[in-house]
Every structure is written in C-alpha cells, then in structure tokens.
Amino acid sequence: MKNGLDFLNLLNCDVSLKILTNLEDPSDLVRFSAVSRSWRQFVIENGLLKHLCRRMFPQLSRVDHVNELCGTAKGHAEAGSSNFMEWEALKREHRVYAFFARGCLSFAPRECIYEAIIASSTDNDPEEGIHNTLEPRDRVARRASYWSSKGQSNPAVPETLTYRLCADLCVITEINVRPFQAYFQIGKPIYSANSVRFRMGHVKSCMDNIVKESCQDCGNEKFAWTYTSQEFPMAQENCLQNFRLPEPVLCIGGILQIELLGRVQRQEMDSFTIYVCLMFKLWGGHYLLHLVFSHLNTLKNLCWRH
Structure with a gap:
C-alpha cells in the first residue's frame, strides 16, 4: 500500500473472493471494508457480509430482501437510474447484515x-x-x-x-x-x-x-x-x-x-x-x-x- 499498489487490483476477482470468503468473523469484513473506498465497494458489490451471515446461520437463506424503514436513499441526478437504485440496495443489505452480525456476536450467553x-x-x-x-x-x-x-x-x-x-x-x-x-x-x-x-x-x-x-x-x-x-x-x-x-x-x-x-x-x-x-x-x-x-x-x- 505504501507504494500505491492495491492487491485487489493485482489479483483477479475470483482470487480476491476466494481470499475474503475464507474470513469467518463478520467484524473482519467490516474492518476490511473500512480501509479504502475501493475495498468497501468490493465487499458491498459482492455481498460478502450477507454470504458470510448465511454461512453462519443457514436459516437466513429464507430472507427474500431487506428494508430500512428509518433510512431513505439519497441521490441527485442519478436518483432514478437503475444503477443507482441497485447500488443503494446493495449498501442497504450491507448495513443490515453488519448490524445483524454485531448482534449475533456481541451478547454474553443468557437465559432467553x-x-x-x-x-x-x-x-x-x-x-x-x-x-x-x-x-x-x-x-x-x-x-x-x-x-x-x-x-x-x-x-x-x-x-x-x-x-x-x-x-x-x-x-x-x-x-x-x-x-x-x-x-x-x-x-x-x-x-x-x-x-x-x-x-x-x-x-x-x-x-x-x-x-x-x-x-x-x-x-x-x-x-x-x-x-x-x-x-x-x-x-x-x-x-x-x-x-x-x-x-x-x-x-x-x-x-x-x-x-x-x-x-x-x-x-x-x-x-x-x-x-x-x-x-x-x-x-x-x-x-x-x-x-x-x-x-x-x-x-x-x-x-x-x-
């Protein structure tokens, strides 16, 4: 990175996905996506957090889609474009599964x-x-x-x-x-x-x-x-x-x-x-x-x- 090289640009998409899908802790993916805009975009575009959560909990395979009732899509000229709407949907999924993963991993065991x-x-x-x-x-x-x-x-x-x-x-x-x-x-x-x-x-x-x-x-x-x-x-x-x-x-x-x-x-x-x-x-x-x-x-x- 100090030489301005990004390993995601040096490797093809399949190899990068193979590396990142070996991560087992959702927090690692969240930290990875916080390193740079390009890394965040890669994690979100490929739905890596969603796939990891589904791997951890197969019961989530029944989730059809997610909504954020308290969030609204923000945009200007591209607000009506399909690319913008698709990107907003991917970001929404990323946020929801990040919050979900935090909930799964942050509680101490208790009676329920x-x-x-x-x-x-x-x-x-x-x-x-x-x-x-x-x-x-x-x-x-x-x-x-x-x-x-x-x-x-x-x-x-x-x-x-x-x-x-x-x-x-x-x-x-x-x-x-x-x-x-x-x-x-x-x-x-x-x-x-x-x-x-x-x-x-x-x-x-x-x-x-x-x-x-x-x-x-x-x-x-x-x-x-x-x-x-x-x-x-x-x-x-x-x-x-x-x-x-x-x-x-x-x-x-x-x-x-x-x-x-x-x-x-x-x-x-x-x-x-x-x-x-x-x-x-x-x-x-x-x-x-x-x-x-x-x-x-x-x-x-x-x-x-x-």
Missing part, C-alpha cells in the same frame, strides 16, 4: 425463555403443568414443582413442550434439561426420556406480525419449524443435563419445542403406565431483537420467503 406455551399432555393440570419447568427449584411452598406427562402403556409415545423465547430472533447455542426425581415416591425414581430433540420456528398465522398474544390454545399444527436438531441421549440422572448444539442456531420466530422421545420409568402404584417428568432450563441463547432492530425498527425489515 419468556414463557411456557403448551405441553402435549399434562397429568394433573395446573399442579403438574408446563409452567413448573421454568422453576429451578424442585420444591415451592413445600410442594413438589415439576411437569408430568400423562401415563402411557406404550413407551414409544413422545411428548412435546413448547416455549416462547424473549425475542423473535434468538441465537441458541445450548439447552439444559433436568429430569425430575420423585423424592416423595418409594425408591425416589427419576422420570426421564430416552432421548431429546429440539425444534425452532414460528407461529404460522402470525408470520407478518410480532406475536404478542398468548398461544395457550395453539396445537402443534399451528407452528412451522425452520430447524430440527439431532437426537441427544438423556442420562437417567437428577441433574441439569447440557445439550450443546453442533453450531449456533438462529431461531426465526421465537418458538422453541422440546421433543421427549421414549419413556423409561414406570410408576410404582401403576405399573402399566410410563410417565415423563421434567424441570427445564434454556441457557446460552442470545436474543437479538432489541439490539438489531433498535436500528431497523421491526422484524418486517427482514422479509422472509414463505
């Missing part, structure tokens, strides 16, 4: 469950309802606090627990689940599942609006899932079990579902039925809505393909 929505079954509601899964203690006011499924004679019958997250965009890295140990029963049995699987998605009928009302009456058919994890084996232990996802997952729509697969423990007084009882905690999530969209106003600025 907002509320429990619905369980596929509950043995004694509300005493053994899904809301108890969000209570870290196994006793509250001298009473046991846990969720229990209905009993089933077939151990293969699954159960699901559905939750709303703190924002419509959350990055989830790990989920912790604790099977409940019935300390009040003979032998103190642990009611666990054989394995667990996680789904993330959104409410089908509310895709164009941020969901504010309760979904207590929503059945499983009311949700669309954009991510389904692998199955994780559960230990038959009364401890908070950590299930770390292979890669951070962007939950679009703020709905998380836990699938409990396979039943293990029969109840002493009812040997023909098998139950699952849980306490639950979600950890390691980043909720992005308040940071990213303090600049972009609403979730509508990312327009999803249905």
